[in-house]
Amino acid sequence: MSERSTTGFESAWDLASTIPGWLTEDQARLLFDSAQDLPDAPVLLEIGSHQGKSTIVLATAAHARGGRVVAIDPFVEGRLFGGASTRSKFERNVETAGLAGTIELVADYSTRARPAWDRPIDYLYIDGKHDYWTLSDDLKWAAHLPEGAPILVHDCYSSVGVTLGVLAHVLPSRNISYERRAGSLALFRVGRPSARDRARIVREVPWWLRNVAVKVLLRLRLRAVAARVFGHEGPYDPF
Incomplete structure (x- = not known):
């Protein structure tokens, strides 16, 4: 990575890290790094912005x-x-970050905005509603992406609905391949997957089941058990 891009990320994270939200520094860096090879004047589409933590990283x-x-x-x-x-x-x-002119806000549900969308995009980040049906619909935005474009899904292998959607629609897909993850943020790309790519998705299932078990223990107020059995510290769900 160039010195310029490293400096850009650090500047973005200095501000983004002060904003509430469920995004780690490693995940923010994956968002940033996966945008480095995009063509000039790219369009990055983010589903689920909340207070702008990830938006600032992407917009930078x-x-x-x-x-x-x-x-x-x-x-x-x-x-x-x-x-x-x-x-x-x-x-x-985003105004504080000086990025308001780089961000187009669509204040609507992704599932309602998608059917009328007719512009190409170069990058897709999904962090919307975490149920199976919404994730399944959000994956359809990939139809507007070119070959090789990144698709990033947050809370993948962490949320029941998101992971079931990935297993149902990405695992058998002929045009989406799995690359890697940072915590629960998974990086996929538009492209024909190999058998090895599909196997990598399957190998994440035990980690997903571990995360689901942690969530159950936290709901039961058994935080100490989650820490002792799974090494999960803190009161928040794994992300």
Whole structure:
């Protein structure tokens, strides 16, 4: 990686790391690094922006290549998502980062925005609603990607709905291959998978089952058991 791109990531992470959200530094670096080989003026599409933690990382990478990020988030009201107040925080954070001109906000559900979408994209990051049906629909955005383009899925091999969607639609796919992961952030690419690529997905299943077991223990308030048996420290779900 060039010195310039390293500096760009560090600058983005200095700000992004102060924003609430479930994204580790290793995952942010994978988002950033996987954008480095995109063509000039790329369009990066993000599903699920919350307060802009990952958006800032993606927009920094896009801006360096004269591109932009399309951020899709309905900003649902409620305790978990925050609604209008979360949108205000998102807009304030991207403004603070000096990236508002690089980001196109689509305040809508990804499943509602997709059928009418008619523009090519170069990069797809999925971190929307974590149920099987939404993930299955979000994967259809890949139809707008060129060969070799990255598809990144957060909470892959961590969320039941997301992982079941990957097993049902990506494992048998003829045009999506699995590359690697950083924690629960998985990197796929548009391209015909080999048998080895498919096997790599299957080999992640035990890690997924471990994460599901941790979540169950945390729901049962058995945090000490999760730490002792699985080495999971902290009160949050694995991500």
